[in-house]
Amino acid sequence: MCNVPFDKIYVDATYKERAYESAFWYVYGLLNLTDSSQFNFAFDGPQDATADSVKDGIEQLQQKLIFDINPPENDTVLRFYDACEKYVVSVDDNDTAMYQVTDFENTTTFQSSLQLLSDSFCAEGGLCSMNETILSNIYTACSHAQMMFNDYAPCEYIPQEVLETFEYCSDLKVYYKSYRGYNISYTSSCYLTRVITQDIQKAVKHDIIKRKKADEKECEQFEETAVNHDVTVKTGENEEIGDGSDQVFSHIVRAAHAETVLPVLGIMDAVYTEPLTADTYSIYRNFHSSRLAPMAANIIFTVYYSPERSQSRKPENSYFDNYFVTILLNERLLYLDGLNDPLRPNSPVPYKKFTQFLDTCSIEEFEKMCEETEEL
Known part of the structure; x- marks a missing residue:
């Protein structure tokens, strides 16, 4: 069994059966629950499980770890596309917004x-x-x-x-x-990308504090750098994320629709492409949605502590320089222009560069966009 403590796993799922069941199977594999004596269920995988047994397993997991199943109302993190009525009316339920599709079909x-x-x-x-x-x-x-x-x-x-x-x-x-055809189609994921950024910042800050306590020799120097490089999240005003000790998890699992992934990729401009139109059909284009979200999709953000990888060697440099992030899309390393080093495309990205890259959208601007009545 993996040695991941239950209190270090957080699961957040939409109120959709296939969403929270997929989260369950991920945790099931993570903890190798088939060998766990702490539960009353044991099956080899989805093919051996019934709907009732999975439901029972989820209920048991909810007693062991934080396993939130969110109601659809006001779920701005995982159902962010429903949080903006203008998007729903102007794009999602509006056939005229798909005029490029109609033109291409003709x-x-x-x-x-x-x-x-x-x-x-x-x-x-x-x-x-x-x-x-x-x-x-x-x-x-x-x-x-x-x-x-x-x-x-x-x-x-x-x-x-x-x-x-x-x-x-x-x-x-x-x-x-869901991608970059309209600004409103992808900026709605600002809610989710902000939470992802906060989670990573909290985890890094918590780890630095933990290492500080374990390293008395560098305690004084750390105190100085920690104060000078305090982590903040930009939400219009700078807000401190806390002392790094509360609500910090080693694994955070969020399960929603595959369509939830696409706007996040849009925020990151994961696939650079000229605007797709009815007149620009080409089999050699960069954008293929089937490669981004083939039926189901996942993005994995992994944070590494690697002081030997850091290019900062001077003692006055920030401890944050020792942290790095990788992004995987559907279990494959994702290369992003403007983020990854083109000379070392498979290398982890410095933590500070990653947070600056991801924390680029403004929730205030998005909410203002949702209130505007003008055409897209």
Whole structure:
């Protein structure tokens, strides 16, 4: 069993069954609960579990660690896209906001692909009654089967150029609803990115204080640097995050929709791309939503203490220089322009550079944007 104390794990999940169940399975693996005698459940994995047994397991975990399941109302951290009524009305529920998608669906390229797909499923010389919705569902079944089961059978009769055209149509929707098509589509994740930044800052500050207590020889020097480099979170006014001792966890798990990940990637401008439009279709574009959020998605922020990696050798330098952060997207290292060193793209990022990079959006500006009545 892992030696992670229960009181050092915090789980925050939306009130959605698949969200808090995925959080449960993550913690299940983290703690290797199959070998734990502290629980009344033991199964090898999701394939051996029933809905009732998972529910029972979650209830038992809630007694051991902080496992919050948030109601949908006012969940600005994980359901931030619902916190701005203007976004819901102007983008999410507004077909006209997807005019680039509509324009692309009316192009010769897309209509030719529809006809080609229809011909692939219609008997030669016969009439085909498949409409655009049915054909789109065929593409969806193909993409889902590939992603979830590595099964290419549903795609057998779909020409490659049709797959590419339908993928671009899907990317257009994602780009405008959840990425950087509209400012309001991604800045809503300021709530979540602020919390992520705070969590990391608290963890680092707590670790520095702990190391200070364990290192009496450098206590006086540390006191000076800790005061001079106090960590703050910018929320319009500088607010201290505390003394680093309260509500600090070694593992924080947040589970929501895959669509929650995309605006966070938008904040970080994870994929630099020229604006996607109906007229800029290209199979060589940088933005492919299926690579960012393939059915499900996750971002992992890991903080390292590595004094040997620090470029600061002078004793007066901040202890914060000894901390580094890596970002993984779907368990793979994520390279970000303006953050990672292009000469060492796989190296962890200095902590202070990371917090400055992520703490770039203003919640006040976003909330003001939500109150404005002008068109997008």
